[in-house]
Amino acid sequence: MSVAERMSRLGTETAFEVLGKARALEAKGQDIVHLEIGEPDFDTPKHITDAAIQALKDGHTHYGPTAGIPELREAIARNVSKTRGIKVSPDQVVVTPGGKPIMFFAILALAQKGDEVLYPNPSFPIYESMIRFSEAKPVPVRLIEKDGYRMDIEDLASKLSPKTRLVILNSPQNPCGSVMTKGDIAALAELLGDREDIYVLSDEIYKDIIYSGRHHSIAAEPGVGQRTMILDGFSKSYAMTGWRLGYGVFPPAVVPHIVKLAANSVSCAPTFTQRAAVAALEGSQEPVKKMAAEFRARRDLIVKGLNSIPGINCPEPQGAFYAFPSVKGTGIGSLDFQERGLKEAGVALLNGAAFGKYGEGFIRLSYANSQQNIKKAIDRLDGWVRKNGKKTNTKK
Numbered sequence: 001m002s003v004a005e006r007m008s009r010l011g012t013e014t015a016f017e018v019l020g021k022a023r024a025l026e027a028k029g030q031d032i033v034h035l036e037i038g039e040p041d042f043d044t045p046k047h048i049t050d051a052a053i054q055a056l057k058d059g060h061t062h063y064g065p066t067a068g069i070p071e072l073r074e075a076i077a078r079n080v081s082k083t084r085g086i087k088v089s090p091d092q093v094v095v096t097p098g099g100k101p102i103m104f105f106a107i108l109a110l111a112q113k114g115d116e117v118l119y120p121n122p123s124f125p126i127y128e129s130m131i132r133f134s135e136a137k138p139v140p141v142r143l144i145e146k147d148g149y150r151m152d153i154e155d156l157a158s159k160l161s162p163k164t165r166l167v168i169l170n171s172p173q174n175p176c177g178s179v180m181t182k183g184d185i186a187a188l189a190e191l192l193g194d195r196e197d198i199y200v201l202s203d204e205i206y207k208d209i210i211y212s213g214r215h216h217s218i219a220a221e222p223g224v225g226q227r228t229m230i231l232d233g234f235s236k237s238y239a240m241t242g243w244r245l246g247y248g249v250f251p252p253a254v255v256p257h258i259v260k261l262a263a264n265s266v267s268c269a270p271t272f273t274q275r276a277a278v279a280a281l282e283g284s285q286e287p288v289k290k291m292a293a294e295f296r297a298r299r300d301l302i303v304k305g306l307n308s309i310p311g312i313n314c315p316e317p318q319g320a321f322y323a324f325p326s327v328k329g330t331g332i333g334s335l336d337f338q339e340r341g342l343k344e345a346g347v348a349l350l351n352g353a354a355f356g357k358y359g360e361g362f363i364r365l366s367y368a369n370s371q372q373n374i375k376k377a378i379d380r381l382d383g384w385v386r387k388n389g390k391k392t393n394t395k396k
Contacts, residue, residue, distance in 0.1 A: 009132040009135075010133050014354035015037050018342065018350060019034070019037055019348065021348075032347070033369070035347060035348060035365040035369060036348040036366060037368070038236075038320075041370070042294075044240050047283045048283070050279075051279035052272055052275065055272035055276065062271060063268055064271040066262050067094045067259050072095055072274045074090045076088075076095070076281065084230070091252065092251070093249055094255065094259060095245070098244040098245065099233040100126060101246065102247065103130055103201070103203070103231060104261075106229050107166065108130075108261060110199055110254075112134060112165075113135035114136075115163055116136060118139045118140075118160070118164060120169070121356035121357065122324070123168075123170060123174070123356055124170065127170075128356065139164075140356060141155055145313075148178055148318070149315065151169070151178075151188075157191055160191075164197075166200070167188075167198060169188075171319070172210060172215075176324040177319055180216065181216070189218055189223065193224055199229065200228040201228075201231060202231065205235065205236050205246075207232065208292060209236065209321060211292075211296050211319060212318065229249065229250050229251070231246070234280055238280045239291065245269055245270075245274070295367065298369075298374055299323070299367060301375070302314075302365065302367045302378070303317070303323060305375070305382075306323060306381075310385060310389060311328075311385060312326065321366060322366055324362055324363070326361055327362065329390070330385050330390060331389055331390040332389055334351035334352045334361060334363060335353065337363050338363065340388070341384065346380055349363050350363065
């Protein structure tokens, strides 16, 4: 079959490929612990589900405005204004089916052939995929293990050029669990302050899952804040992955272009789920806090367990629900660790190189699973590494 050349520039998500392989092994009777998918294992809070049911009963089953229903855009504007310490108008908000369209639309609207887009590496693989699809050049900014996987502002500065059009940030970060500090954000804002031709796409989808301190958004910084696009949504904070509902907050001049792209692709997000999202933002936030507290307990458990395995070193994540340990000391390559770890140890996880070239030698584990299953996974990996890793390894 002959397809358009542009399709060769699109990548994919390894998580769903590994999930498919894991399901196939389960169908044959093998017990698998799933640590591959970045999805909260909690149910959507009841008051949100109830709001969706009521919306269906009330007949909210028809098309809505492309940018989102007014009630939700207003609720998002209030929430973003409060949580980021900025003033946001509902007219700046665009609601989409999931967060990925916000990434895609922002990159397509601003980047083109000849432009450069800086992005963290390792990172969510769809960033690089979408940059390449737009025909812009992806420029990776390496995240270093010894620095807790925080973005190196000096390294980023060295990669800025007259061709730089967009800088992508992600904090808390997938796959490393790192969080940019207030100092990091201020330094970056100062660096970009005079470059009025550069926009920032700040992916803040994990903002409610931080284990110490608080979330800092570059959108609150003078100057560059006016050129910042915020990506957020309901999947992670409210365990609503299957609801497919995300949103972006854009500079006013960018909004018409984002809405045009949405009209040409997704039309609008489902109206009854948008009604539920209003309930999510304006209802009790206790479920969000309880979920984050449980993730913290799981974080502590998986980090301690991974660091007890010979040849594995796991920095402590500060946010999100991912561990990104180095497995270089085991003598087992990242892809081998993923493939053999699934088949031989019964643990579904991802190889670090799936998140960019600087991820080789690392693996990603999502601790969005029960503490019981995390313990099971650690026990399995410990036995498997001791049997198959470097024989010089000794227990730490």
